[in-house]
Amino acid sequence: MILRRNPVMSAIALIANFCCIALLYLLLQAQLLAVLQIVIYTGAIMVLVIFVIMLLNLGDEERLTERYDLKKIVGAVIVFGFLLEMLYLFVFSDFSEGPALHSDATNIGTVENIGRALFGKFLLPFEVTSLLLLAAIIGAVILAKRKI
Amino acid sequence: MEVPLQYYLFLSAIMFAIGVAGVLTRRNAIVVFMCIELMLNSVNLTLIAYSSFLGDVTGQVLVFFVMAVAAAEAAVGLAIVIALFRNKQTINIDEINILKW
Numbered sequence: 001m002i003l004r005r006n007p008v009m010s011a012i013a014l015i016a017n018f019c020c021i022a023l024l025y026l027l028l029q030a031q032l033l034a035v036l037q038i039v040i041y042t043g044a045i046m047v048l049v050i051f052v053i054m055l056l057n058l059g060d061e062e063r064l065t066e067r068y069d070l071k072k073i074v075g076a077v078i079v080f081g082f083l084l085e086m087l088y089l090f091v092f093s094d095f096s097e098g099p100a101l102h103s104d105a106t107n108i109g110t111v112e113n114i115g116r117a118l119f120g121k122f123l124l125p126f127e128v129t130s131l132l133l134l135a136a137i138i139g140a141v142i143l144a145k146r147k148i
Numbered sequence: 149m150e151v152p153l154q155y156y157l158f159l160s161a162i163m164f165a166i167g168v169a170g171v172l173t174r175r176n177a178i179v180v181f182m183c184i185e186l187m188l189n190s191v192n193l194t195l196i197a198y199s200s201f202l203g204d205v206t207g208q209v210l211v212f213f214v215m216a217v218a219a220a221e222a223a224v225g226l227a228i229v230i231a232l233f234r235n236k237q238t239i240n241i242d243e244i245n246i247l248k249w
Contacts, residue, residue: 002170002179002183010179014186017163018189029200032208041215044219052178052230056178056229079169082165083162090158093154099153101200101201103203105200108200108203114212117209129213129216133220136219143231
């Protein structure tokens with residue numbers, strides 16, 4: 001995804017990635033969040049991203065020269081070192097004994113259970129989220145409309 | 149036969165590293181933005197994995213809030229990208245330095 005020159009290809013790769021993550025959520029018995037992942041990420045956010053890519057008409061990505069200065073190289077080296085370390089650990093670790101899925105895991109991810117938690121214990125954060133979304137709507141409209 | 153918890157954590161760590169690599173190396177503002185989404189998703193995966201393995205609903209509620217914040221961030225971030233492009237005709241983040249002193 002990060003190696004593609006064309007941002008549209010990056011976006012399509014990211015959509016595939018999101019769908020795979022939704023399947024992993026299903027594997028983890030989180031049904032509601034798997035559906036939300038598809039609807040919100042691939043349905044709303046990525047459509048918005050692709051819409052903006054096409055709106056800005058960035059087909060000639062090659063003009064956008066990718067310079068490689070020292071800062072960027074150091075960052076990339078650190079990140080790829082971390083990736084190699086993860087792969088090393090993954091290959092040479094023993095996963096035979098570990099925690100098992102919780103016996104009640106199937107009942108946790110249901111709409112009913114998450115709804116009870118959202119409107120019970122987490123009622124205040126839920127309401128604050130609605131305020132955040134309202135602020136985001138207003139901010140997006142004003143930013144995209146006026147000259148800054 | 150179920151997937152062990154460690155696999156999810158490794159996948160999450162690797163996805164996060166790929167997102168960080170994208171943010172550090174790419175110059176296209178929209179690609180940087182998508183890499184941030186990738187990092188948010190890797191954290192979500194960790195939260196849900198722990199939530200299912202520990203039998204606690206809190207992790208999934210937290211993922212719900214992260215998704216809401218990500219949607220808000222997407223709207224505002226893309227609006228900023230459009231406004232910047234309208235003013236400077238570029239979305240190369242090396243050329244956008246009006247907030248630097």
